[in-house]
Amino acid sequence: xxxxxGLTKIxxxxxxxxxxxxxxxxxxEDGEIFGVIGYSGAGKSTxxxxxxxxxxxxxxxxxxxxxxxxxxxxxNLRIARQDIGMIFQHFNLLWSRTVSENIAFPLEIAGVPDxxxxxxxxxxxxxxxxxxxxxxxxSQLSGGQKQRVGIARALANNPKVLLCDEATSALDPETTNxxxxxxxxxxxxxxxxxxxxxxxxxxxxxICNRVAVMENGKVVEQGDVLEVFLKPQQAVTKKxxxxxxxxxxxxxDQLLEVYTSxxxxxxxxxxxxxxxxxxxxxxxxxxxEINILQGKITQTKLGxxxxxxxxxxxxxxxxxxxxxxxxxxxxxxxxxxxxx
Numbered sequence: 001x002x003x004x005x006g007l008t009k010i011x012x013x014x015x016x017x018x019x020x021x022x023x024x025x026x027x028x029e030d031g032e033i034f035g036v037i038g039y040s041g042a043g044k045s046t047x048x049x050x051x052x053x054x055x056x057x058x059x060x061x062x063x064x065x066x067x068x069x070x071x072x073x074x075x076n077l078r079i080a081r082q083d084i085g086m087i088f089q090h091f092n093l094l095w096s097r098t099v100s101e102n103i104a105f106p107l108e109i110a111g112v113p114d115x116x117x118x119x120x121x122x123x124x125x126x127x128x129x130x131x132x133x134x135x136x137x138x139s140q141l142s143g144g145q146k147q148r149v150g151i152a153r154a155l156a157n158n159p160k161v162l163l164c165d166e167a168t169s170a171l172d173p174e175t176t177n178x179x180x181x182x183x184x185x186x187x188x189x190x191x192x193x194x195x196x197x198x199x200x201x202x203x204x205x206x207i208c209n210r211v212a213v214m215e216n217g218k219v220v221e222q223g224d225v226l227e228v229f230l231k232p233q234q235a236v237t238k239k240x241x242x243x244x245x246x247x248x249x250x251x252x253d254q255l256l257e258v259y260t261s262x263x264x265x266x267x268x269x270x271x272x273x274x275x276x277x278x279x280x281x282x283x284x285x286x287x288x289e290i291n292i293l294q295g296k297i298t299q300t301k302l303g304x305x306x307x308x309x310x311x312x313x314x315x316x317x318x319x320x321x322x323x324x325x326x327x328x329x330x331x332x333x334x335x336x337x338x339x340x
Contacts, residue, residue, distance in 0.1 A: 001027065001028065001029055001030055001063075001065075002026075002027070002028040002051075002062070002063070002064050002065075002161065002193065002195075003027055003061075003062075003063040004024060004025055004026045004027070004028075004051075004060070004061070004062050004063075005025050005060060005061045005062075005063075006023050006024070006025060006059060006060040006061065007021055007023070007024045007025070007047070007050055007057055007059075007060035007061070007062060008021055008022060008023055008024070008057060008058045008059045008060050009021040009043075009046050009047075009050055009055060009057055009058050009217075010058045019216075019217045020043045020046040020217055021043045021046050021047050021050060021057075021217050022043070022216070022217035022218050023060075023218070024043075024047060024060070024214075024217070024218065024219055025219075026212055026219065026222070028193060028195060029193075030191075030193055031187070031191050031192070031193055032193060032194075032209040032210065033183070033184070033187055033194045033196060033207050033208050033209055033301075034193070034194070034195050034196070034208065034209065034210050034211070034212070035196045035197075035198065035203070035204040035207075035208035035210070035211040035212070035225070036048070036195065036196070036197050036198075036211070036212050036214060037197075037198055037199060037200075037201065037204055037211060037212075037213055037214070037240055038199065038213065038214035038215060038236075039199055039215075039236070040199065042214040042215050042216065042217070043214055043216070043217040043218075044197045044199075044214050045165055045166070045197060047197070047214070048086075048163050048165050048195060048197045049165070050062065051064070051069070051084070051163060051195070052069065052081055052084045052086065052163065053069060053070070053072075053077060054086075057070055064080070064083070064084065064160075064161060065083065065160055065161075067080055082106075082110060082157040082159065083157075083159050083160045083161060084159055084160075084161045084162075084163060085154030085155055085156075085157070085159035085161070085162045085163065086154055086162070086163040086164075086165065087147065087150045087151050087154045087162070087163070087164050087165070087167045088150065088165050088166075088167070089165055089166035089167065089169055089170055090170060091138070091143075091146040091147060091149070091150045091170075092150065093138045093146060093149055093150065093153075094138075095137065095138050095139065096137075097137075098134065098135050098136060098137055099125065099130060099133050099134050099135070099136050099137075099138075099141070099149050100121050100125065100134045100135065102138070102149050102153055103121045103124050103125065103149065103152045103153050103156055104117050104118075104120075104121050104156070105153065105156075106153060106156045106157055107120060107121070107156050107157065110157055120156060121134075121156075124152040124155055124156060125152065127152065127155070127186070127189075128148040128149070128151050128152045128182060129148060129182070130145065130148055130149065130152070133145065142175070143170060143171050143172075143175060144171055144175035144178060144179060147167060147168075147171065147175075147179055148179070148182065150167075151167075151179075151182065151183075151186070155186070155190075159192070160192065160193065161192065161193045161194075161195070162183075162186070162192050162193070162194045162195070163195050163197075164183070164194060164195065164196040164197060165197050166197055166198060166199070167179065167183075167196070167198075168180065168198070168200070168203060169198065169199065169200065176203070177206070180203060180206050180207050183196070183207060184207050187207075196208060200243065201240040201241060201243040201244050202243065202244050204225055204240075205225065205229070205244055205298060205299070205300050205301075206299075206300075206301070207301055208225050208301060209224070209225065209301060210222065210223060210224055210225060211223070211225050211228055213228070213234065213236060213237045213240065215234070215236045220234045220236060220237070221233050221234045221236075221237045225300045225301060226270065226300050226303055226305055228241075229241055229244075229298075229300060229305045230268065230270065230305060244298050255293050255294065255309065256337060259291070259293060259311045261311070261313055262288075262311055262312050262313035262314065262319060263311070263312050263319055263323070263336055263337075264293070264309065264310070264311050264312075264336075264337045265309070265310060265312060265323065265334055265335060265336050265337060266307055266308070266309050266334075266335040266337055267307065267308045267309075267310065267326070267332050267333070267334060267335075268305075268306075268307055268332065268333035268334075268335070269297065269304065269305065269306040269307070269308065269332055270303065270304070270305055270331065270333075278326070278330060278332060279292070279308075279310070282322050282325065282326070285322075285325065286314070286318050286321055286322045286325070287314055287315070287318045288312050288313060288314035288318050288319055288322050289312075289313045289314060290310050290311070290312055290313075291310060291311040291313070292308065292309075292310050293309045293310060293311055294307075294308070294309040295307065295308035295309065309337070323336070
């Protein structure tokens with residue numbers, strides 16, 4: 001488990017104090033993929049660098065696998081860092097070294113014998129899907145391949161924790177998905193705890209178990225990814241959800257001006273309820289007409305989440321019966337948006 005208590009980082013610039021990370025506390029469970037999301041300047045990159053003391057904290061405590069990282073002397077910290085791998089947005093590869101030599105670099109520093117080092121590099125090349133590219137130089141690789149080298153290098157010393165600082169933001173969408181799939185595979189195969197920093201909600205949606213939202217150096221919201229999608233509390237969180245689901249509230253204002261008869265309702269589908277043939281069932285059971293106005297379903301690691309905005313027309317009694325049926329007999333949440 002990773003325990004972060006009151007973590008603070010204050011930079012002093014031109015006699016001014018900047019609270020990059022402000023009294024931040026989190027608990028991250030072993031083996032989970034934990035996302036931290038925030039816009040530029042939120043403090044998320046400073047936060048992740050504090051975890052392995054690439055930045056020195058002003059105050060607070062970071063405990064990883066029972067070790068107080070913040071209290072360690074530098075000699076012990078060097079040893080502890082072998083259990084904490086890190087991958088970066090811009091890869092940070094050694095351009096004069098081949099793929100194999102880049103991956104082997106941390107093993108050389110750790111004093112791993114030559115034959116053992118070669119075997120470990122071979123295993124990692126296969127793990128990240130770079131077989132056949134062992135002797136290539138970074139300048140001969142695509143962005144996705146460079147990041148795979150970065151991931152392999154971060155795994156060289158068999159770490160228990162992997163820190164990912166905007167690991168996909170320099171990549172195109174297709175390559176991003178392949179890297180995220182690789183991280184999930186590594187998490188499942190090796191049981192690694194992964195902490196992933198990003199400003200892209202679709203990255204959180206795709207692979208994270210839980211998420212913390214940062215703004216102005218603080219965690220303003222956190223929870224299971226599916227719960228955050230369902231019920232975002234803070235304005236910044238709602239903006240991130242809009243990245244995936246669209247600006248639903250803005251679209252609704254326009255819809256409600258056009259569709260004024262019957263009732264307009266928003267249906268919230270979670271998990272298995274997203275697969276229910278609800279609309280056709282209501283149309284058969286009740287004397288109502290249903291007009292689908294807007295809808296979207298997206299997948300998170302913990303299940304599907306979606307919304308569907310519909311107009312229900314008919315006499316008021318049948319409309320009420322249909323809405324009561326959805327409320328009482330299904331796991332779909334109903335939100336009445338406008339009454340005629």
